[in-house]
Amino acid sequence: MPVVVVTDSSSRLPASLTDAHGIAQVPLHLSLDDGIEYLEGVDSVPSDVVTMPGVTTSGASLADLRRAYEEALDRSGGDGVVAVHMSRRLSGTWSAARLASDALDGAIRVVDSRSVGVSLGLTTMAAVQAAEAGASRDEVYEATVRAAATAESMLCVHSLDNLRNSGRLGIAGHLLGSALSIKPILHMSDGLLALRERHRTMTKAMAKMIDAAVEVADGEPVTIGVQHCQNPDLASEVLDTVTRRLDDVVSTLTVDLGPVLGTHVGPGAVGVSLAHGLDPLD
Known part of the structure; x- marks a missing residue:
């Protein structure tokens, strides 16, 4: 076996x-x-x-x-x-x-x-x-x-409240300060959740996250994972936009973050992950 x-x-x-x-x-x-x-x-x-x-x-x-x-x-x-x-x-x-x-x-x-x-x-x-x-x-x-x-993962959160309460801001915490209205793009860096960019609106943050995903893919075959916390409609929009802009999407996977991760990032969060070298998921 x-x-x-x-x-x-x-x-x-x-x-x-x-x-x-x-x-x-x-x-x-x-x-x-x-x-x-x-x-x-x-x-x-x-x-x-x-x-x-x-x-x-x-x-x-x-x-x-x-x-x-x-x-x-x-x-x-x-x-x-x-x-x-x-x-x-x-x-x-x-x-x-x-x-x-x-x-x-x-x-x-x-x-x-x-x-x-x-x-x-x-x-x-x-x-x-x-x-x-x-x-x-x-x-x-x-x-x-x-x-x-080689995996890449990014996440936009709608509110910083859950991240603050959970203590999962990691090295990004001091950068976010007290600007509760910002919409950050977070990413995994050295095993921690860190700040990649911050924007004034969720729309701008989502657009920049999608741009970053396209840049990371760099025209190579990729598998796209989209994750969300109680935000399936926006997750679907993000997946559609990313796949339209990429040349070679091997397969896709969309998941809800679930109760444990959702407790840390809060409702409304949406993220994109990219993996290279995978065969189609079935």
């Missing part, structure tokens, strides 16, 4: 892909201030949780990761497991994944995707495609690391 790939629920991969390719998604955790806890992708989470005060999130637990890895090892029939997780600088998931791997005598190769959301999902699909092409565990790991290194 091919190498089995594991990721976490921040990858936002739809069931159509995880079921077809046997990908395990380990759930992230969401806690309300009344003590109620949810597992992302497992429990039914209130749709308005992204605007609730006092909501906290946490990474995949060591127990859940180890359980998923053990099941994946069994399914692999000895071919091995590659785990692709969100950036270690955004979550404790990667550290817990390493501990789980160590507890299994290092049988799992763990990749820091240096990203999150749909970009992590596309990097995970790079691992899956390498595995299904017959690559060994170590070859899948190396292919995934290369995919992570």
